[in-house]
Amino acid sequence: MKILRILSAALALGALGDGGLHAQAAETPRHGGTLTALVFPEPPTLTTIAHTAGSSVLMSGKVVEGLLTYDFDLTPRPQLATEWKVSQDGLTYTFSLRQGVKWHDGKPFTSADAAHSIELLKANHPRGRATFAGVTAIETPDAHTLVLRLSRPAPYLLRAFAAAESPIVPKHLYAQGEAQANPYNNQPIGTGPYRFKEWVKGSHVIYERNPDYWDRPKPYIDRLVVRFIVDAAARTAAIESGEVQLSAGSPVPLSEIERLKKNSRLVLETRGYEYINNVSRLEFNLENPVLKDLRVRRAIAHALDRQALLKTVWYGYGQLIAGPIASGLPEYADDLQVLPYDLNAARKLLAEAGYPGGKKPNGQPLRLKIVPVANDGAARTAQFLKAALGRIGIRSDIFTHDFASYIQRIYTERDFDIHVSAMSNTFDPTVGVQRLYWSKNFKKGLPFSNGAGYFSAPVDRLLEQAAVEIDPKKRLAQFHEFQQHIVRDLPDITLLAFESHTVADKRVRDHTTGADGFAGNLAGVWLAE
Secondary structure, rough: EEEEOOOOHHHHHHOOOOOOOOHHHOOOOOOOEEEEEOOOOOOOOOOOOOOHHHHHHHHHOOOOOOOOEHHHHHHEEOOOOEEEOOOOOOOEEEEEEEEOOOOOOOOEOOHHHHHHHHHHHHHHOOOOOHHHHOOOEEEEEEEEEEEEEEEOOOOHHHHHHOOOOOOOHHHHHHHOOOOOHHHHHHHOOOOEEEEEEEEEOOOOOEEOOOOOOOOOOOOOOOOEEEEEOOHHHHHHHHHHHOOOOOOOOOOOOOHHHHHHHOOOOOOEOOOOOOOOOOOOOOOOOOOOOOHHHHHHHHHHHHOOOOOHHHHHHHOOEEEOOHHHHHHOOOOOOOOOOOOOOOHHHHHHHHHOOOOOEEOOOOOEEEEEEEOOOOHHHHHHHHHHHHHHHHOOOOOEEEOOOHHHHHHHHHHHHHOOEEEEEEEEOOOOOHHHHHHHHHHHHHOOOOOOOOOOOOOHHHHHHHHHHHHOOOOHHHHHHHHHHHHHHHHHHOOOEEEEEEOOOEEEEOOOOOOOOOOOOOOOOOOEEEEOO
8 A cells, every 4th residue: 555645845845836835935934914815706605515616615725624735736735634545446545634633612623523524525515425425434443543435446536635625624513404504614613724703794704813723833824804895896906905915716807917917016826726627618408498409509609709709708818628628637638529610500500400590480589598607707708608699699688696696596496598607627527527417416406516407328427437447548538538428419518728816915925835726724824024
């Protein structure tokens, strides 16, 4: 069995770049000060034990930690686990847990907490349901040893233990009731470097330094304030004025990026998103009889000028991709056939489907509901889509909502025709991509799942095979074949893998030190004079 131990400081330093530890290696961190950060949109919850909303992912790890964290190349590093080993057959994972760690309420952290958290993730987490599906037994032979026993190999599993992806929550506070409704999701108690103080809805969250943090002398700052600013212009102004010193996930309009790059007081960082691999996509509601017809979906695909979309909507910050797997992942297939921009072909397909000129047999125009996720990129994409549909005779209406209402409309009410979404492919397709196409993940009310209502027996088979395949070449072939099915079936249209930016004041040091960037615990961040 291969034992993975604590990485040396030299290796950790060598993995980091501008804005991270390597860039400031000669400096000594200083204590004190308040760091004001910005996250948009406001998260629906502060803990990701049963949620994968992007803004919640950015918030969760400050208080509630994971077993592991990761270098930029996804090499595991210790967090609540100090050592780990995987059996040769891939069926047993053994973790040695950090000793002397306490929850923020003073109770000791033990293997019982980790075991209970894995059970909760397996039962409640939109991605965790698939991630931990093969875990058949969880053992705690002592207070600081956790053993996971699997019924089948899970080649992705060792990369699944980051704080934002698989948080470890206190069993004594999560033993009763539904994890989704636990009040501590919004007033978290964890083991992390910051203690939750308050959440003023519509305004901010305040975290305060945990003086008993296990990784002393961290954290360095006294207080972390995370603000929520709805207006894009106001977000930009807050960053430029220094009112906000750190913000993640491209918080400003992309039209402002080049201008901000010229601001000598700011640093723009594109690393720290290797754990996320976000894509922009259009998801069809296949319960709509019109969209159930593949010819209509193909017509819509032909109506999209992807190059224009990248240039005008995304300002060139991204890479066009043909299929469902992001270009940052090794499973990405670069030889998929994209339906070309061809309005005549689109109109012909609509006519063949019984909708000549975008009209129904009764002469009424086709009308589709477009619902974008609550972010600027999706809103701009929705406007672009509306114009594209209009060119082939399809009328459409755009419905925008706050984040909670958007989730309700898409996944519970299912009141949409085309969903403009931003989805994380995460660190592996089994975790980040399977959930969007696996028929067993079509569940009313389950967010960030198979919202299309797509069912394909061959796709289910390929996804389930790849989830347990330990031969890298065979697994790669399975994912390539899966991508070919998706571009033929078109339950959705993946548009591009977009480039995200973290914007920081130059005084903010060590904000991006690994693959999860701002979504990490920010224990090492500090403010230079």
